[in-house]
Ligand SMILES: Nc1nc2c(ncn2[C@@H]2O[C@H](COP(=O)(O)OP(=O)(O)OP(=O)(O)O)[C@@H](O)[C@H]2O)c(=O)[nH]1
């Protein structure tokens with residue numbers, strides 16, 4: 001894309017983060033006709049990006065035309081020059097040329113990215129409008145939160161929910177460590193949202209229920225560090241460790257640390273949605289900035305308040321003290337209970 005300055009040739013060690021930043025710069029050459037030198041890639045094969053590591057992409061390419069033939073190969077690829085400033089993330093379907101054999105030491109080239117169904121983004125903080133692209137083509141977001149240790153934080157879950165709804169991704173909640181604390185007071189806060197909830201503890205992992213939800217879909221797992229996300233993924237995808245080991249064998253690079261995202265195929269035998277699903281593990285993100293989300297996007301994260309907000313005067317900011325804001329009326333006349341009032345407070349914090 002011509003408005004992105006092609007100023008760095010090499011993928012630096014931190015490019016995995018740097019190139020996720022989508023900067024929109026004015027194009028100084030906007031009036032000049034663009035020379036289209038996009039080569040035809042009739043020989044390209046399509047791969048699913050399952051890992052990103054310092055400028056190297058791991059993609060799974062199906063061996064045959066038969067969609068049931070799962071004998072795919074692992075291809076390691078770099079980006080073509082023209083995609084140098086384009087974020088390519090886990091879940092992207094990409095076109096590969098060059099040596100896409102997957103043979104040891106081979107390196108293919110990613111020449112284009114197929115249209116994305118969904119795109120999960122975040123910004124460093126709320127004042128930062130530079131968005132980081134996290135995951136492409138996810139259908140669902142499993143928000144993993146612990147009942148205790150670490151204490152559940154309503155505000156972080158609110159943020160995940162807003163990011164999911166804004167991206168058109170269906171949220172699910174898994175509350176872990178219910179052996180340590182009663183999760184119901186916390187869950188009550190979200191009950192009006194009708195988000196599916198799984199309750200988890202050692203010896204009673206809700207694996208069958210979660211598998212049912214994963215089948216046939218791509219689900220991104222998010223959660224604060226220490227909530228038990230890895231524990232859950234290891235239960236759901238026992239060979240997860242082996243998968244990263246395989247990738248490393250191919251790339252010859254170091255282990256994927258918990259600072260990078262990885263996609264795993266989860267077996268979901270006998271489930272209505274199909275025999276497999278994709279699980280995308282993301283590093284525990286402490287903050288989840290929503291600087292890139294519009295007011296409308298934030299409101300979409302509060303579907304439980306939508307009907308009330310519909311009654312607001314035109315142009316209502318819904319902030320505290322906004323004239324005739326229906327949210328205040330609903331709290332005053334009891335349409336919203338204590339949990340509802342807390343939701344309003346939460347919404348207002350995000351709208352500020
Ligand atoms: N009591 C209890 N402990 C749990 C449960 N689930 C996980 N744990 C423990 O919580 C700790 C953190 O679990 P992890 O799976 O490493 O957490 P994580 O969310 O992957 O954390 P990061 O790797 O830092 O992102 C481990 O000691 C687990 O054994 C649970 O349901 N109950």
Ligand SMILES: [Zn+2]
Nearest residue numbers: 312316318325
């Ligand atoms: Zn209002």
